[in-house]
Amino acid sequence: MKIELGEWPVSGNGVELGSDVELAIEARGLVKRFDGFTAVDGVDLSVPKGSIFGILGPNGAGKTTTLRILLGIIDPDEGFRRVLGSEQPMQVARRIGYLPEERGLYPAMKAYEAIAFLASLRGVPLKEGRRKGRELLEEHGLGYAADRQIRQMSKGMAQQVQLLGTLVHEPDLVVFDEPFSGLDALNQGKLERMIRALAERGTTVIFSTHVIAHAERLCDRIAIIAGGKVPFAGPVDVARDRLRPQVRLETRQHDGPWRAAIPADARHEGAFWYFTLPETGIEPLLRALIEGDAGILSLSIERAGLHDAFVAIAGEAAARALEESAGEPR
Known part of the structure; x- marks a missing residue:
């Protein structure tokens, strides 16, 4: 008999934020309208310091507008925000690194000078920025291109240079808007x-994405956004636990009293039964199968993935839009 519990937790849905958690970002009721169109509609966010936080949603969902509000690039029509302890994000701009979705560097600049220029915008002296620029390029395997002009680089290399320019001043908070696009x-x-290394050093990272895999692999917490609204914000595990785990069962016996232990809507495909884990949990199910002489050959329990959770939370239309966004050339 083979039993696999996969990643299904024995108990608990994750730990919600307590009052003692220090926040890098707090936003309540953010609203932004453009010419009568509501791009952001009552968004609430809480981003703990040192965490990796993802804003997940399709193109046009309001991700970029939300990030720009948090950074103070634009002001909300309604709502409250506090970033690194300040209600005026521009006052703490030197502690923030920002990589916008629209990449852009001066094409005639050399790579190390481009990094130094971006550092100077955050208060780093130009001489120090040039030194750090060369060090970062060398550290990330681009030392050979330090004196190459941006126009002489591939798109991917130029994006890496801009990324290093986002981090050169060692910010406390890093904000990436669709950072994986084009890579x-x-x-x-x-x-x-x-991103993982930044979080390990205590840097808070928040990024937007329309690719579920990046959010699922990287994030401690996420906000799902669709149509300018956030129907869910919290730990990734809690989002996944919105759906009950799925069971795959293979038995030696094809019928018997044990059949009463599995849901009436269980699917029988080939040698396997597929069904949602009953709310009573795994122990009563196992007991009924064993006492009913089912002859368990294999049993696996798989927790729902973030994609399935996204569908359950945001709806089929938003999920289709997300898939279309992921398939678009960037």
């Missing part, structure tokens, strides 16, 4: 490792 699989992996 190949190798550089996406590098960026994921960089």
